[in-house]
Amino acid sequence: MTRETDEHHMSHALRLAARGNGSCWPNPAVGAVLVKEGRVIGRGTTQPGGRPHAERMALAQAGDQARGATAYVTLEPCAHHGRTSPCAEALVAAGVARVVGAITDPDPRVAGRGYAILREAGIAVSEGVLAAEALEVTAGFLKRVSRGLPFVTLKLGATLDGRIATASGESRWITAPDSRRAVHAMRMSHDAVLVGSGTALADDPDLTVRDMGALRQPVRIVIDRLLRHSPQSRLGQTAREVPVWLLHGPEASTGAQEAWREAGAMLIPCPLRNGQIDLTAALKLLADQGLTRIFCEGGGTLAAGLVSAGLVDELALFSAGALIGAEGRAAFGALGLEHLADAPRPRLISQRPSGPDLLSRWRF
Numbered sequence: 001m002t003r004e005t006d007e008h009h010m011s012h013a014l015r016l017a018a019r020g021n022g023s024c025w026p027n028p029a030v031g032a033v034l035v036k037e038g039r040v041i042g043r044g045t046t047q048p049g050g051r052p053h054a055e056r057m058a059l060a061q062a063g064d065q066a067r068g069a070t071a072y073v074t075l076e077p078c079a080h081h082g083r084t085s086p087c088a089e090a091l092v093a094a095g096v097a098r099v100v101g102a103i104t105d106p107d108p109r110v111a112g113r114g115y116a117i118l119r120e121a122g123i124a125v126s127e128g129v130l131a132a133e134a135l136e137v138t139a140g141f142l143k144r145v146s147r148g149l150p151f152v153t154l155k156l157g158a159t160l161d162g163r164i165a166t167a168s169g170e171s172r173w174i175t176a177p178d179s180r181r182a183v184h185a186m187r188m189s190h191d192a193v194l195v196g197s198g199t200a201l202a203d204d205p206d207l208t209v210r211d212m213g214a215l216r217q218p219v220r221i222v223i224d225r226l227l228r229h230s231p232q233s234r235l236g237q238t239a240r241e242v243p244v245w246l247l248h249g250p251e252a253s254t255g256a257q258e259a260w261r262e263a264g265a266m267l268i269p270c271p272l273r274n275g276q277i278d279l280t281a282a283l284k285l286l287a288d289q290g291l292t293r294i295f296c297e298g299g300g301t302l303a304a305g306l307v308s309a310g311l312v313d314e315l316a317l318f319s320a321g322a323l324i325g326a327e328g329r330a331a332f333g334a335l336g337l338e339h340l341a342d343a344p345r346p347r348l349i350s351q352r353p354s355g356p357d358l359l360s361r362w363r364f
């Protein structure tokens with residue numbers, strides 16, 4: 001098999017994997033493709049909630065034809081007994097002749113044993129095909145397993161001069177409808193949407209994914225030290241339909257805690273650091289709950305806090321052709337920099353028009 005052929009099928013598997021991002025947590029979104037005599041005979045993506053695994057889906061589709069086929073998997077097949085037997089064993093049992101994998105699974109229950117099971121059964125295994133692309137697609141799961149933190153995308157919709165609202169707080173709408181649709185698609189590829197209490201209070205947001213056929217709605221999270229946001233809000237009124245989690249500090253009144261609990265929200269008490277919610281501790285608590293990919297939609301204080309603490313992985317910036325001026329609200333609150341040399345400098349990874357706006361993506 002040529003390298004081009006392997007890469008072609010692996011990139012198909014990676015597209016299938018990417019579809020699962022946002023709906024598989026705490027499991028990784030994996031893609032699997034079964035190919036026989038140049039023909040695709042089975043495709044699979046990890047299913048909502050993380051099971052069945054991608055390989056199972058592809059094997060079920062291929063049926064008896066899987067015998068002698070090549071399996072392309074974006075992550076090493078699992079080796080542990082969960083609700084079913086390991087995928088590595090299922091591939092052996094199906095008579096697959098060759099397995100091409102992108103990356104190894106750092107889950108300690110797997111960590112090389114998946115590939116070992118295949119090799120011991122006489123299956124030819126090639127590892128590392130399109131590994132860089134697979135690291136991207138699997139970034140949330142990998143960061144959670146290796147560092148106990150979720151992958152964080154920070155989204156901003158700002159004017160050319162970096163303002164996200166007028167002085168009076170008007171922010172609807174700075175960006176165009178195309179960008180707002182793009183934001184819904186981005187929400188869908190994350191496990192949770194996160195905002196600070198200022199944004200929650202100012203916008204009374206709903207934070208759901210609309211009109212996209214989402215398989216699983218992202219969890220809606222507010223960092224609200226004093227629980228100032230009201231259970232009468234849109235989030236509060238819908239907390240039984242789509243999960244709402246509130247990260248609060250020790251001073252949040254027991255009355256507010258009770259009211260939110262009654263509304264159906266989950267409360268997560270967090271430690272403070274310099275009088276504010278300790279964001280590193282908060283994100284670790286979210287990873288402990290299983291979240292792998294978090295989409296932060298502001299506001300400026302939370303954005304600055306996350307960047308200062310080194311917690312942002314990617315910045316998705318929608319720039320609108322508009323100016324508000326110095327009296328407007330800045331996209332980032334204080335970063336406490338003394339020297340330019342200390343300025344965070346994410347690097348540009350892509351840019352494209354989004355209707356009349358510009359979407360640029362930056363990596364920290």
Ligand code: AOF
Pocket residue numbers: 027028029030031045046050051052053054055075076077078081082083087105107110
């Ligand atoms: C695969 N294919 O599609 C996925 C895998 O909770 P369980 O039993 O479902 O196991 C979760 C672990 O399985 C997860 O930590 C990761 O190691 C692996 N995920 N493996 O072969 C898949 N999603």
Ligand code: ZN
Pocket residue numbers: 053054055077078079086087088
């Ligand atoms: Zn598996």
